[in-house]
Amino acid sequence: MGKRKLKELQINREWCKGCGICAAFCAKKVLEMDELDKAVPVRTEDCVVCRLCEMRCPDLAIEIVAEEQIEEEDIG
Amino acid sequence: MAVKDYIRERFFPHMWCAGCGHGIVLNGLIRAVEKLGIDKSAIVMVSGIGCSSRIAGYLDFHTLHTLHGRALAFATGVKLSKPELNVIVPMGDGDALAIGGNHFIHAARRNINITAIVMNNRIYGMTGGQCSPLSGYGTLASTAPYTNVDQSFDVVQLASAAGATFVARSTGFHVQQMTEIIQEAILHNGFSVVEVMSQCPTYFGRRNRQGDAVDMLKYMQKITTPIGSKAKEQNPELIERGVFVRKELPEYCSAYDTVIRRAKEGK
Numbered sequence: 364m365g366k367r368k369l370k371e372l373q374i375n376r377e378w379c380k381g382c383g384i385c386a387a388f389c390a391k392k393v394l395e396m397d398e399l400d401k402a403v404p405v406r407t408e409d410c411v412v413c414r415l416c417e418m419r420c421p422d423l424a425i426e427i428v429a430e431e432q433i434e435e436e437d438i439g
Numbered sequence: 440m441a442v443k444d445y446i447r448e449r450f451f452p453h454m455w456c457a458g459c460g461h462g463i464v465l466n467g468l469i470r471a472v473e474k475l476g477i478d479k480s481a482i483v484m485v486s487g488i489g490c491s492s493r494i495a496g497y498l499d500f501h502t503l504h505t506l507h508g509r510a511l512a513f514a515t516g517v518k519l520s521k522p523e524l525n526v527i528v529p530m531g532d533g534d535a536l537a538i539g540g541n542h543f544i545h546a547a548r549r550n551i552n553i554t555a556i557v558m559n560n561r562i563y564g565m566t567g568g569q570c571s572p573l574s575g576y577g578t579l580a581s582t583a584p585y586t587n588v589d590q591s592f593d594v595v596q597l598a599s600a601a602g603a604t605f606v607a608r609s610t611g612f613h614v615q616q617m618t619e620i621i622q623e624a625i626l627h628n629g630f631s632v633v634e635v636m637s638q639c640p641t642y643f644g645r646r647n648r649q650g651d652a653v654d655m656l657k658y659m660q661k662i663t664t665p666i667g668s669k670a671k672e673q674n675p676e677l678i679e680r681g682v683f684v685r686k687e688l689p690e691y692c693s694a695y696d697t698v699i700r701r702a703k704e705g706k
Contacts, residue, residue: 377452419656423442423465
């Protein structure tokens with residue numbers, strides 16, 4: 364397995380309700396909340412593709428697209 | 440398949456409040472099903488009434504939205520008539536343990552192969568924040584403005600004592616563990632109970648000054664510990680999470696098949 368690299372961090376702004384869980388628990392501070400209280404990726408280069416934001420999002424509004432195919436068990 | 444392949448997108452964004460833990464349970468459940476690779480049409484979700492029960496409407500499985508507290512009774516009927524299907528019953532703490540308390544203990548006693556997910560947010564959210572059987576002593580609710588004096592159930596102990604053969608607990612913070620536990624619960628041949636501690640920032644959090652969804656998740660991280668940890672020895676107040684019961688007993692549908700066979704043979 365190679366190093367995980369982020370290809371794209373998609374936020375569905377229609378579905379995001381601005382709870383801030385993704386931004387608060389991101390170990391790399393990749394996400395922030397904007398003036399409309401929607402999550403936005405600001406430091407995508409720091410993302411380690413742990414996918415915790417995607418898994419903890421109560422609104423199913425986050426989708427992580429990784430550069431490399433990751434082994435199933437590593438996705439968590 | 441992607442997450443979107445498992446949901447009914449036309450109903451999104453969903454009706455739950457910002458930061459509602461039930462959305463995290465929905466998220467974890469989808470990932471558990473995805474990992475198990477179960478066909479969508481081999482799953483039946485049967486739900487009752489309440490915020491938690493709305494989860495069935497959002498998922499693109501066979502779904503039944505039934506009566507308050509009675510989801511397990513409907514699910515028992517579904518499972519007995521089509522034992523080859525995976526039956527999952529998402530319930531709120533009030534739905535499962537107050538209105539449906541009897542259905543809950545008897546489904547556990549029968550050991551029918553159903554997965555019950557108790558989404559425990561300690562409150563009746565949909566109807567305005569009334570106290571539930573899991574609110575706990577000393578908490579505040581719209582029906583307990585001067586504090587609740589009812590003790591709460593321990594879902595794990597209750598389910599174990601009633602005879603459930605798989606009993607586990609996790610939280611909305613521990614999403615990886617929650618997903619793994621739901622996977623194992625679905626695979627388990629018998630009655631499985633998974634309690635997921637879920638935050639209700641709108642009613643429980645606000646009234647009990649627990650802050651917003653982020654604060655409530657941090658709190659869940661703080662007050663829980665893996666089963667048998669050192670931390671639990673030092674602080675018995677901590678709530679354990681993990682798999683408490685994992686045992687094999689005759690499953691109800693197969694046992695019932697034996698009865699049918701005996702009856703046909705006349706002995």
